[in-house]
Amino acid sequence: DTAVSQTPKYLVTQMGNDKSIKCEQNLGHDTMYWYKQDSKKFLKIMFSYNNKELIINETVPNRFSPKSPDKAHLNLHINSLELGDSAVYFCASSQDAGRGGYTFGSGTRLTVV
Amino acid sequence: AQSVTQLDSQVPVFEEAPVELRCNYSSSVSVYLFWYVQYPNQGLQLLLKYLSGSTLVKGINGFEAEFNKSQTSFHLRKPSVHISDTAEYFCAVIPKGGADGLTFGKGTHLIIQP
Numbered sequence: 001d002t003a004v005s006q007t008p009k010y011l012v013t014q015m016g017n018d019k020s021i022k023c024e025q026n027l028g029h030d031t032m033y034w035y036k037q038d039s040k041k042f043l044k045i046m047f048s049y050n051n052k053e054l055i056i057n058e059t060v061p062n063r064f065s066p067k068s069p070d071k072a073h074l075n076l077h078i079n080s081l082e083l084g085d086s087a088v089y090f091c092a093s094s095q096d097a098g099r100g101g102y103t104f105g106s107g108t109r110l111t112v113v
Numbered sequence: 114a115q116s117v118t119q120l121d122s123q124v125p126v127f128e129e130a131p132v133e134l135r136c137n138y139s140s141s142v143s144v145y146l147f148w149y150v151q152y153p154n155q156g157l158q159l160l161l162k163y164l165s166g167s168t169l170v171k172g173i174n175g176f177e178a179e180f181n182k183s184q185t186s187f188h189l190r191k192p193s194v195h196i197s198d199t200a201e202y203f204c205a206v207i208p209k210g211g212a213d214g215l216t217f218g219k220g221t222h223l224i225i226q227p
Contacts, residue, residue, distance in 0.1 A: 040219070041151075041222075042217070090157070096211075097210055098145070098211045098214070098215060099207075100162070101147050101215075102157075104149075104156040104157040
């Protein structure tokens with residue numbers, strides 16, 4: 001029943017490791033996003049995909065790579081994790097260029113130790 | 114590009130009192146406006162949105178917001194708050210057409226005191 005689901009909910013890993021976060025939406029939306037929320041709660045867009053095509057790619061390190069196998073899925077792969085990558089990562093989806101708002105997942109709390 | 118300013122990082126209010134959370138935005142193009150709420154350790158939930166038409170919009174949980182184009186503001190109000198309203202509130206804008214994605218303010222932490 002969950003509209004936008006992310007896995008895992010929590011991720012604790014060591015510096016230098018590679019990890020992935022998965023996101024799936026069952027709303028039939030055509031656009032999906034990744035946002036990063038830092039320790040001060042600030043939300044910043046990282047990537048946006050429309051029908052599997054990358055349309056927003058903000059200034060994030062090359063270590064972050066999104067992958068969209070189909071329009072219902074948008075995964076985030078992070079290479080060589082650093083302490084500064086610790087944050088909450090939110091997946092979201094929208095339709096109609098976002099005029100209805102975005103639907104967010106419940107977030108993945110990434111802790112790099 | 115767009116920017117959103119939430120003037121108060123934290124607002125303490127007594128239970129059953131009214132509250133207003135302030136939001137101002139800046140954009141060179143027309144935008145849609147939104148308020149989201151984030152309860153502790155949860156995702157973001159849409160409270161309300163302004164697309165066009167009446168400048169007073171009503172949302173869930175008794176919240177409402179008023180769009181003021183001349184002051185580029187979209188303040189959120191509730192006439193009587195409850196303990197369960199304790200959360201982080203985010204104002205956000207998106208340009209009509211959707212380019213650049215949804216831009217958020219830094220959030221206002223609403224603290225309800227008994």
